[in-house]
Amino acid sequence: MKVVQPKPFTFQGGDRAVLLLHGFTGHSGDVRMLGRFLEKNGYTCHAPIYAGHGVPIEELLHTGPEDWWDDVLKGYEHLKSLGHSKIAVCGLSLGGVFSLKLATEAEVVGAIPMCAPTIADHQDRLKAGMMARAKEIKQLEGKNEEQVAEELSALEKEPFTVLERSKKLIDGIGEQLDLVYAPTMIAQGRLDKMINTDSATMIYKNISSEEKHLQWYEKSGHAITFGPEKDQLHEDIYAFLQGLNWES
Structure with a gap:
């Protein structure tokens, strides 16, 4: 079976624009439903895919935060x-x-971090997630059980230096939160088992934004854009965006 590689998307819904960014090991599908919702409500949305994402995990190991950040900037420039x-x-x-x-380095009208880690104590969970994702992809490709096991064993022996580089990125952002001045809505799933949910409070307390709001979603986990409260999340994001200063 051939696995269809995910692609970036641009939904043109109006003059106001939102850059939508996916998670680690994820791809544009992470934010597609949100993008369609915003498009229907008058917003243009673009979601890039970072290098090494949306492809086998083996390829992800040969990329890093610098590559992904470059793709974020390209999305902004798009x-x-x-x-x-x-x-x-x-x-x-x-x-x-x-x-x-991006809010510290470029001009943005507002920022909406969802389940964003600023405390990098989840590297073991990230590696476990990478291995689970690798297994899922290999099974979708139609590989037999023995072949999947062999390839996962080989992958396990690879140096996961990408995780240490990601930790440095997260730690660095955690130290620069005071440079965020844009209006900010922080969305965090209460049942998030992937990251340290204290990150949400850390962001709220340390950013310099005069307009900031921390919204907890009591029934949601880490993949909040797919969770049981995704419709409420969509509405909350829309309300936040509507309240921003879009005038030139």
Whole structure:
């Protein structure tokens, strides 16, 4: 079976633009439902895919935060090239970290980090998630049980230096939260077992934004954009975006 490789998307819904950023080992599908919702409500949305994502995990190991950040910047510039001078940024997990980073380095109307880690104590869970994702992809490719086991065994022996580099990225953003001045909505699933949920409170307390809001979703886990409260999340994000200053 051939696995269809995910692609970036651009949904053109209006003059206001939102850059949507996916999570670690994820792809644009992480934020597609949110993008379609915002498109229907008058927003143009673009979601890039970082290098090494949406492909076998073996390829991800040969990329790193610098490559992914470059793709975030290219996504931001893509919206600029479409004529959007005012852009908000919204990201899940790693995408939420990049949302905060973008708010420190570029002009954004607002930032929406969702389940974004700023306390990097989840490396073991990340590796376990990578191995689970690798197994899923190999099974979808139609490989037999023995072949999957052999390839996973080989993958397990690879140096996962990408995790240490990701930790440095997260720690770095955690130390620069005071440089975030844009209006910010922090969304966090109460049942998130992947990251340290104290990150949400850390972001709220340390960013310099005059307009900031921390919203907990009591029934949601880490993949909040797929969770049982995704419709409420969509509505909350829309309300936040509507309250931003989009005037030139």
